[in-house]
Amino acid sequence: MKKDKQRKHERIDSLNLLNYTGFDKNGEKTLQGMGRTLNVSQGGILLETHLPFTQDCHISLTIGLEDEMIDIEGKVVYSREGENRKYESGIEFFEINEDCMRILNKYIVAFREQKDGYE
Numbered sequence: 001m002k003k004d005k006q007r008k009h010e011r012i013d014s015l016n017l018l019n020y021t022g023f024d025k026n027g028e029k030t031l032q033g034m035g036r037t038l039n040v041s042q043g044g045i046l047l048e049t050h051l052p053f054t055q056d057c058h059i060s061l062t063i064g065l066e067d068e069m070i071d072i073e074g075k076v077v078y079s080r081e082g083e084n085r086k087y088e089s090g091i092e093f094f095e096i097n098e099d100c101m102r103i104l105n106k107y108i109v110a111f112r113e114q115k116d117g118y119e
Contacts, residue, residue, distance in 0.1 A: 016040075018063040022053055022076075030057065037063065042104065044074060044092040052087045053079045059091055065107045070100040 022031040035049035045061075053059070053076040061072045073095035082088040096104070 016064055018047070018061050020047070020049070021060045023058045023060070025056070038088065040104070040108065042101070042108065044090060047089045047091050048082060049087050049089065053089045055079065061091070065103060068103050070103050072096050072100060
């Protein structure tokens with residue numbers, strides 16, 4: 001079975017800039033920077049950064065989706081070295097308010113419709 005079929009939410013390819021702040025298990029800030037999304041779903045994102053994250057690191061994200069900004073909290077479920085000495089990290093959302101979820105869903109639907117129009 002393909003891994004994509006095991007996912008709870010459909011992933012949509014997406015390139016969006018974001019700010020992130022990472023925290024250790026004691027709530028101490030460990031890193032901060034900018035990255036970009038590689039894909040996004042209702043449950044998480046694949047994030048590309050210049051720095052690696054440790055597994056289970058808590059992340060606070062501010063993502064620009066078109067002309068709107070959303071703040072989302074999540075945790076790192078994996079981090080691996082990607083291309084060009086950058087890192088790819090899977091982030092699972094664990095705290096997202098209703099307004100941010102509405103914006104995220106609107107964005108996912110728009111990209112799905114655009115993708116379906118090209119097929």
